[in-house]
Amino acid sequence: MDFKLPELGEGVHEGELVKWRVAVGDLVKDDQPLCDIMTDKATIEIPSPFSGKVIALTSKEGQTVSVGQSLIEYEGTGSSATTTKAEAQKPSPQKSTVAASTQTASAAPSLSASSSQDVLASPSTRKLARESGLNLGQISGTGPHGRVLRSDVEQLINGSTNASAQQSAYSNKPTSATRGETKVAFKGLRKKIAEKMRLSKDHAAHFTYVEEADATQLVKLRAQAKEIAAQQGIKLTYLPFVMKAMVAALRKYPILNSSLDEANNELIYKHYFNIGLSIQTNDGLTAPVVKDVEHKSVLEIAKDIQTLVDKARSNKLTLDDFQGGTITLTNAGSIGGLFATPVINYPEVAILGFNKIFKKPVVKTINGVDKVVIRDWTYFSISLDHRVVDGAIGAEFMKLFIQYIENPNLLLLEAL
Numbered sequence: 001m002d003f004k005l006p007e008l009g010e011g012v013h014e015g016e017l018v019k020w021r022v023a024v025g026d027l028v029k030d031d032q033p034l035c036d037i038m039t040d041k042a043t044i045e046i047p048s049p050f051s052g053k054v055i056a057l058t059s060k061e062g063q064t065v066s067v068g069q070s071l072i073e074y075e076g077t078g079s080s081a082t083t084t085k086a087e088a089q090k091p092s093p094q095k096s097t098v099a100a101s102t103q104t105a106s107a108a109p110s111l112s113a114s115s116s117q118d119v120l121a122s123p124s125t126r127k128l129a130r131e132s133g134l135n136l137g138q139i140s141g142t143g144p145h146g147r148v149l150r151s152d153v154e155q156l157i158n159g160s161t162n163a164s165a166q167q168s169a170y171s172n173k174p175t176s177a178t179r180g181e182t183k184v185a186f187k188g189l190r191k192k193i194a195e196k197m198r199l200s201k202d203h204a205a206h207f208t209y210v211e212e213a214d215a216t217q218l219v220k221l222r223a224q225a226k227e228i229a230a231q232q233g234i235k236l237t238y239l240p241f242v243m244k245a246m247v248a249a250l251r252k253y254p255i256l257n258s259s260l261d262e263a264n265n266e267l268i269y270k271h272y273f274n275i276g277l278s279i280q281t282n283d284g285l286t287a288p289v290v291k292d293v294e295h296k297s298v299l300e301i302a303k304d305i306q307t308l309v310d311k312a313r314s315n316k317l318t319l320d321d322f323q324g325g326t327i328t329l330t331n332a333g334s335i336g337g338l339f340a341t342p343v344i345n346y347p348e349v350a351i352l353g354f355n356k357i358f359k360k361p362v363v364k365t366i367n368g369v370d371k372v373v374i375r376d377w378t379y380f381s382i383s384l385d386h387r388v389v390d391g392a393i394g395a396e397f398m399k400l401f402i403q404y405i406e407n408p409n410l411l412l413l414e415a416l
Contacts, residue, residue: 003072009319014066015039052076121148189284200346204385208341240301245404253397256350276328288321339381349385
């Protein structure tokens with residue numbers, strides 16, 4: 001029988017086969033992960049809708065496969081029609097373990113030290129472990145490729161902890177090596193980033209505008225609000241304030257909150273503000289979306305950011321987390337640098353770069369006298385699609401945006 005790639009989500013018709021989790025000859029159980037498929041939005045774990053033996057793998061790692069394209073030939077019961085969109089959209093733990101050699105089903109589970117987020121296990125197994133007070137990250141599974149089975153959890157509940165299992169990190173391991181060189185497969189998130197960057201550079205006519213800002217008042221306001229946020233268990237950075245300032249300026253210059261539909265020759269103005277946030281993970285850069293920024297408080301935005309960062313770094317982002325973006329914010333300030341020339345998240349027309357805040361001596365006129373004072377200083381850089389946004393408009397937007405950054409209390413006057 002033939003198992004074909006199921007639907008991956010609305011508007012998603014293909015993806016890259018990043019990793020096989022089974023091999024020819026494997027005996028596969030229902031709901032066992034077969035492979036990881038990376039789309040433009042997220043990595044999706046494809047579960048098995050059948051129980052049986054793998055006869056052939058009809059697609060290769062690194063290959064782009066379309067919905068309906070053959071993945072596996074197998075002998076057994078079940079059919080590809082039983083795989084629903086909801087099942088296909090289970091998040092894939094890209095850092096999950098892949099055993100160096102397959103273990104026998106007779107081996108018993110043992111305790112090990114690992115994160116439960118990195119463990120291969122079905123939702124029902126996770127639920128049983130959670131309800132039993134067990135950490136999946138401490139269980140060495142006896143299933144294929146180190147997968148924690150329901151029986152593993154049940155044995156531990158019943159006190160059986162006799163054997164151990166192998167574990168090894170799932171990463172882009174070197175496929176070949178020569179003297180002085182290491183060759184690594186260019187695939188997965190790194191390849192997807194490359195494709196999106198190339199798409200942006202091939203279509204958008206990039207130009208970048210840089211402006212400096214006195215962030216002294218912003219630093220003071222954030223310091224005051226940080227204590228209130230901490231009492232609610234929220235980590236408050238500068239990003240929520242920057243996002244609110246972006247919305248305030250975008251309301252006057254809505255063309256920066258648009259996208260160009262080249263196929264229909266239409267410029268689409270967005271009357272909502274969903275701001276993508278570039279997040280660096282161990283696997284590469286990703287940009288999930290903080291939605292409805294205009295309707296949320298600074299603390300609500302901070303909570304959303306915290307959730308997205310946690311999901312990104314544990315590989316739990318879903319397709320929905322990437323949809324609906326209207327403009328993107330990228331922040332390298334925690335690392336350093338004065339400013340950068342970020343690449344537009346196509347088909348958006350603008351991306352704003354937020355850089356480090358640092359102490360700087362500047363000349364200020366105080367009571368008619370020029371004095372050198374120490375201020376908190378920063379730079380913002382915005383890359384724009386010159387086909388859509390003129391340089392003057394970009395400069396005017398930045399001028400207004402900087403006013404809100406330098407006088408953050410003005411944001412209180414903005415209507416929701």
